[in-house]
Amino acid sequence: DIQMTQSPSSLSASVGDRVTITCRASQSISSYLNWYQHKPGKAPDLLIYTASNLQSGVPSRFSGSGSGTDFTLTISSLQPEDFATYYCQQSYTTSWTFGQGTKVEIK
Amino acid sequence: QVQLQQWGAGLLKPSETLSLTCAVYGGSFSGYYWIWIRQPPGEGLEWIGDVTHRGTSNYNLSLKSRVAISLDTSKNHFSLKLNSVTAADTGVYYCARGRKECTSGCLSFDYWGPGTVVTVSS
Numbered sequence: 001d002i003q004m005t006q007s008p009s010s011l012s013a014s015v016g017d018r019v020t021i022t023c024r025a026s027q028s029i030s031s032y033l034n035w036y037q038h039k040p041g042k043a044p045d046l047l048i049y050t051a052s053n054l055q056s057g058v059p060s061r062f063s064g065s066g067s068g069t070d071f072t073l074t075i076s077s078l079q080p081e082d083f084a085t086y087y088c089q090q091s092y093t094t095s096w097t098f099g100q101g102t103k104v105e106i107k
Numbered sequence: 108q109v110q111l112q113q114w115g116a117g118l119l120k121p122s123e124t125l126s127l128t129c130a131v132y133g134g135s136f137s138g139y140y141w142i143w144i145r146q147p148p149g150e151g152l153e154w155i156g157d158v159t160h161r162g163t164s165n166y167n168l169s170l171k172s173r174v175a176i177s178l179d180t181s182k183n184h185f186s187l188k189l190n191s192v193t194a195a196d197t198g199v200y201y202c203a204r205g206r207k208e209c210t211s212g213c214l215s216f217d218y219w220g221p222g223t224v225v226t227v228s229s
Contacts, residue, residue: 001168030212032212032213034215034216036152036216038152042221042222043201043203043219043220043221043222044152044201044216044219045219046215046216046217049206049208049213049215049217050208050213050215055215055217087151087152089152089215089216091212091213091214091215092212092213093212094165094212094214095154095167095168096154096157096214097154098151098152098153098154099151100151101151101152
């Protein structure tokens with residue numbers, strides 16, 4: 001299986017901050033990388049698909065970039081509703097795998 | 108608007124079979140993958156398996172010997188069965204829709220059910 005490693009595992013940030021989360025794959029996955037937001041007690045939401053495509057209805061402050069093994073999710077100006085855990089997921093092989101998650105907390 | 112509703116037993120004893128069903132409302136079964144994902148307490152997300160609208164299934168190798176995912180297109184339902192459960196199978200179980208953007212790979216999970224808490228305890 002392809003291993004996905006996110007960094008950091010958690011971070012503290014303030015409203016209005018620019019936040020960047022990194023995801024690294026154990027082998028090249030081209031651009032086949034998705035990002036999800038997960039809040040406690042709710043189902044995850046798809047934010048970004050195929051590395052940089054914004055899912056319909058997702059605010060434009062979210063963006064994704066990268067290809068090969070290294071990817072980033074950026075929140076340009078953190079809002080109160082963005083405090084959550086974020087997961088990357090590779091969609092290169094049919095054994096779909098997630099990163100371990102990055103928890104974004106209020107500073 | 109696509110909605111997924113899921114149900115099934117939430118408390119199981121070791122060695123029993125976990126059985127969950129997910130109903131799809133407001134969308135077609137055709138052309139999508141139908142997914143089960145779980146989250147153990149305090150851990151991240153784990154893909155369990157999926158089934159295509161044609162009934163072809165694909166499972167996580169770590170669970171393959173115990174899992175079965177099936178489709179009932181007449182009811183717009185799909186189901187998960189996981190046998191011989193242990194405490195390690197405790198967690199929140201989600202059903203989801205998989206959307207493919209290309210012919211190989213590139214599957215994203217765009218609609219999710221609300222989750223079912225499953226506890227395995229003697």
